[in-house]
Amino acid sequence: MKRFRCAEVVELVTVYLEDALDEPARLGMEQHLACCGECGHRLDQFRAVIGVLGALPSEEDLRGDVRDRLLSAFRDRHRRGA
């Protein structure tokens, strides 16, 4: 099993979270994370960032006139097609 240094762990956080490491690397990563508090924190912070990103409110919605135009285009398309 590979032994990781902190700098290597930092670069592999996303690959690790993607579950894209091979088995020996994953085990080495997990062993490092289990005994390195700093890297454990960093992983938590990555997860926190991902969590907040996923909870970002939408700034903008489809404009009402655009939505109306699309619905009417959809109706027209079907009248033509039918």
Place this chain on the structure above:
Amino acid sequence: MALAGGTLPPDDVVVAALRTGDEAAFAALLDAWSRGMLRLARAYVSTDDSAQEVVQDAWLAVVEGIDGFEGRSSLKTWVHRILVNTAKKRGVRENRAIPWSSAFERQGGPSDGSSRFSGEDGVPPGPWKDFSVLWPTPEDEALASEVRGQIAAALAGLPDRQRIVITLRDVEGCTSEEVCEILDISAANQRVLLHRARTWVRARIEAYFETVGRPA
């Protein structure tokens, strides 16, 4: 999209409904995906109005092309590929073309913050430890809302390709496979861009906490 899309019926049901002219199905799709599409379009074009037009044109292409949808990818991926192609064309007209060539392999990440985490000694900087308890959690609404503002600003400061990937993955909740298909990039490229973007956003939040100190 993933969340909103979770309430949609399976692709074959939606596609059949669209083909038979089921307007309610089309409206549901519009309402489920348009916000995410606007956010994605906005990464390619320079104004909110342009983004609205890009999303409109993409949906018009979907309406015209739905009979030709073969189901080789998911409907969501197909619609978003149409969106990206529409947005790219528009971006070219606005001189905001974003090349997805191998060039970005040589491109470094944003130049501040992130390098601290790949230092020779591998020792992480001290402040992390101290304010990690302040990181936003769903239970901490006031802080989370302020941090959201900081994160939006951080996203705006990213290079285009990184912003597009992190928007699709972490904001819209697409899978890595979907992102690779939508953007025509390899899994490795997708991960490099995503990692740089996340590292940058995290560094921005760190900078924010260093500036404001511990909230009361």
